[in-house]
Amino acid sequence: MATxxxxxxxxxxxxxxxxxxRGQFTEAEMAEFKDMxxxxxxxxxxxxxxxxxxxLAAGVEMPATIDDHEERYRLWADFFAAEAQAIKRIKAGEVR
Known part of the structure; x- marks a missing residue:
């Protein structure tokens, strides 16, 4: 398992x-997402x-795989960091 x-x-x-x-996931669906x-x-x-x-925009087709697990981690970390920041801003009333 990843750390x-x-x-x-x-x-x-x-x-x-x-x-x-928000009702976008149930507890069970989130558990499945976490396992994935x-x-x-x-x-x-x-x-x-x-x-x-x-x-790609130029019409070139390429594999979607990301075989470097550190790169996959970085992409997920960046995504969740941006989302968490947006959630904090909404809760603080900075964004409507």
Missing amino acids: VTRKFRDDFDAWAADRIA LRRDLAPGPDQLREGQTII
Whole structure:
């Protein structure tokens, strides 16, 4: 299982609590998401996006896999950090 930093965990928990409170996830769905995230953060090749492709603006198709688990971690950490910050700003009344 992947080990995450306290900040990652706190940001994820803030995001998860917000999504459950909004009704976008049930507790069971969030548990499934968390299991998927653990698998995605584990070292080794990207099994979540295996066989998927993306098409760049130039029309070039390329694999969607991210085989570097540290890069996958960084992308998830950045996402949850941005989301947690937005949630804090909304709760503080900075954003309507």
